[in-house]
Amino acid sequence: MAFPSLPRRSAWRGAAAGLAALALVVGGATAATAEAPAGRPAEVGDPPTGTSLPTLIMSPLEPVLGDSADDVSVGVVVRNPGDEPIPAGELRVELNPQRVETIAGLDEEFPVSGELLAESAIGSTAAESEQSVTVTIAREDLPLTALIAPGVYQLRATLTPESGTAPVIPEVTGDPGSDPEAAEAGDSATAETDALRSAAVPFVWRESGGSDVEVSVIVPLVLPTDIRTLPTRDQLSDLVPRLDRLLTAATAQRATLAIDPRIIAGIRAYGDEAPLLAQRFLSRLESSSLPGFLLQFADADPAAQAALGFTTLLEPTNLDFVSRFGVEPAQEPADELPDEPADDPAEDDTVPTVLPTLSELLAWSEEAPTAWPAEGAVDEGTLQLLEANGISDVVLTSDNVTQEGGPRVTLGRSDALVTDARLGAAARRALAAPNDTERAAAVSEIAARLALAAETDVPGVILGLDRGAIADAENPEQLLEDIGDLDWVAATPHTEQATGTASLKSADTLEERRELLRTAVNREGAVDEVGAILIHPEYLSGYQRTRLLDLFATRYAASDADFPAVATTFRMRDAELMEGVRAVSTEHTQLVGASTRVPVQLRNSLPFEALVSVRVDPASAALTVPERSFADVRVRPEGTEQLLVPVQSRVSSGESGLVVSIADVSGDWTIFTGTLSITIRSGVETIAIWTLGGLAALLLGFGIWRSVRRRRHRRRAPELTAA
Structure with a gap:
């Protein structure tokens, strides 16, 4: 049975803090990728900033091998992010003839010497580059025959530098993320051998023996990471075909849907102006027979909110900043939303007073409200917060609990679905893989783990697909099809899974992330206050809350997610919003003659149209300003407006200025006060003219x-x- 191999985007389980020195990553069941400590699996993404260690990835391109007479192709990728080249060497592919009997057996060390299947010379890998090769194993050289018991076996690739060259990668075996002691040993490993070794990569020989394993998949329907509020109509047009394919694959797999409410609200907000494909997709989603639940808006993390001491979950305040585009079908408003700020000032004059309510935009029928916090971060405080908000169903990962029996368990007064953390990590790599080899390695691990689950009569398995990885995957439906093609997998709704028992393990959110989130929450009021100068102040409060919810997204929960960089970008945008409308000072303004009109530029940093009152006063007695007050000045979103202020000089020359104050239309709240410098040269100019x-x-x-x-x-x- 073969798995189609299609290109995929980035595939790493990023090394967690303290394990970054692990050098060798292989996308197999016992791939040498460092997982986060304390039971928190690392998110998919690029390697941590500053990582410069080489990476070796190897996998059979068909994770399930049969009795066919075809040769076997093994893909190998050597990635060198460092400043020095990796020397040329010899690549060896070996087989462990011992069959893997249990899931835990995938973590056992590969024998010192396996059966050699193929050798191939490989050239040097230049600095900051990678190379891919394919090693072909002749069918007659593969010591697997019909007499060999079907099941899971392991391959290993070994890259040995040419004689006289120093090794560049320490030997790493096993999965350091599953055993802290093994991780510590791998982290301190030295390159005392001449070989650059990968860990074992599993594959399934023929088909799994034993009964089928019942597999339930939780499929997130989420927005790409570059959409920070709600999608524009153009973005919906690009996004919906992929979501529609994913829904089709989920239906075939009898999966459970986890839906970001932004998708529902984003389509409804435009009304008849929403793309036709988006309207049809929403109708199909509403009529789907699949079980499902709504994620928190923007997939915000309840565990982080509990860690901050919240007593209620964050919710959007309004979505009027988007729904205004959908209420006048005859108009042609700009598609851009404030993520890429643009607005049409004329629209604000014609927006009806009645917009869809938030409850109308978010209305959804679900069996029971369910929460899906960040992986491995749930504690008793999280469950108490959810219970206080009427949510008694929760999705947890197996590294967050001690579990026995089936994956449906009860924790106090909460019912929980327990997803397989290691299986989820492999699925994460498959969704984000940048090439065929890395994707095949991840799918091979999934096939092997499910085959061993079938052989050992595991009561049932729930696979929760990673929300961050699936959001940006080009063809996420392909993974569901690959899983559905496994003969030993029985697609099962989660409601039919066996029950078991579980207790929570100690867990917590990252301290740095907590403090950065706390600071962002504290700034929300200051940003909302600026809305006083807008024609529609509610637009800014709804926009800012939506941005804040996105900052709480679970995809930023992992230790390797570089959340500080995300928070910095968020803070910089906050600073722009809090500038509101300001007077832009030129480098030097000269007053020519005794009387003239001085241009004053007003700059609006907000993504919505502002309506302000402006007062201009002389900075000294050298100037007089006959007209000082300018009421109801409109400044377009992210744009400028020019005022011509009449100014007269009382002296022939000197330095002075204009004090510009910008306030809301009532004049009660001032957002800007500044002085524009002016050089007076009226006397000199008069003499020159005469x-x-x-x-x-x-x-x-x-x-x-x-x-x-x-x-x-x-x-x-x-x-x-x-x-």
């Missing part, structure tokens, strides 16, 4: 005199000739 005028008069008089004289000379010329 001087130039006098010179012009003299030149004109001299020209007239010469002209008269020439004419007289011409009249007298004939008389002189006759004489």
Whole structure:
């Protein structure tokens, strides 16, 4: 049985803090990827910033091998992010002839020497580059025959540098994320051997023996990470076909849907102006027979909110900043939302007073409210917060609990679905894989783990697909199809899974993330206050709360997610919003003459149209400003407006300025006060003008005199000739 191998985007389980020194990553069941400590699996994503250790990835391109006469292809990727080249060497592919009997057996060390299947020379890998090769194993060289028991076996790739070159990757075996002691040993490993070794990569020989394993999949329907509020209509047009394919695959797998409410609200907000494909998709989603539940808005993390001491879950305040686009079908408002700020000032004049309510935009029928906090971060405080908000069903990962029996358990007064953390990590790598080899390695591990679950009569398995990885995957439905193609997998709704018992393990959110979130929450009021200068103040409060909920998203919960960088970008945007409308100062303004009109530029940093009152006062007695107040000045979103302020000078020269104050239309709240410097040169300019005028008069008089004289000379010329 073969799995189609399609290109995929980035595939790493990023190394967690303290394990970054682990050098070798292989996308197999016992791949040498460092997982986060304390039971928190690392998120998919690029390697942590600053990682410069080489990476070796190997996998059979068909994770399930059969009795066919075809040769076996093994893909190998050597990735070198460092500053020095990896020397050329010899690549060996070996087989462990011992069959893996249990899931725990995947973590056992590969024998010192396996059966050699193939050898191949591989050239050096330049700094900051990678190379991919394919090693072909002749079918007759593969010591697996019909007489060999079907099941899970392991391959290993070994890259040995040329003689005389120093090894560049320490040997790593097993999965350090599953055993702290093994992780510590792997982290301190030294390159005392001449070989650069990968960990074992599992595959399934023929088909699994034993009965089928019941597998339930939780499929998130979420927005891509680059959408921070709600999607524009253009983004919906691009996004919906992928979501529709994913819904089709989920239906075939009898999966459970976990839906970001932004998808539902984002389509409804545009009303008849929403793309037709989006409207049809929403209708299909509403009529789907699949079990499902709504995630918290923007997939915000309840565990982080509990850690901050919240007594109620964060919710959006309004979505009027988007729904205003959908209430006037005859208009053609700009598609851009404040994520990429744009607005049409004229729209604010025509927006009806009645917009869809928040409850109308978010209305959804679900069997029971369910929460899905960040992986491995749930504690008693999280469950208490959820219970206080009427949520008694929760999705947990197996590394967050001690579990026995089936994956449906009870924790106090809460019912929980327990997803398999290691299976989920493999699925994460498959969704984000950047090439065929890494994707095949991840799918191979999934196939092996499910085959061993079937052989050992595991009561049932729940696979929760990673929300961050599936959000940006190009073809996430392919993974569901791959799982459905496994003969030993029985697609099962989660409601039919066996029950078991479980107790919570100690867990917590990352301290740095908590403090950055706390700071962002504390800034929300300051940002909302700026809405006083808007024509529609509620737009800014709804926009800011939506941004804040996205900052709480579970995809930022892992230790390798570089949340500080995300929080920095969020803080910088907050600073822009809090600037509101300001007077933009030019480098130097000169006052020419005793009276003129001085241009004052008003800059609106907000993504919505502002309506302000402006007062301009002289900074000193050297100037007078006949007209000082300018009421109801409109400034377009992310744009500028120019005021011409009449100014008169009382002195011939000097330095002064204009004090510009910008407030809301009532004048009760001032957002900006600043001074625009002005240099007065009216006396000098007057003298220069009179001087130039006098010179012009003299030149004109001299020209007239010469002209008269020439004419007289011409009249007298004939008389002189006759004489």
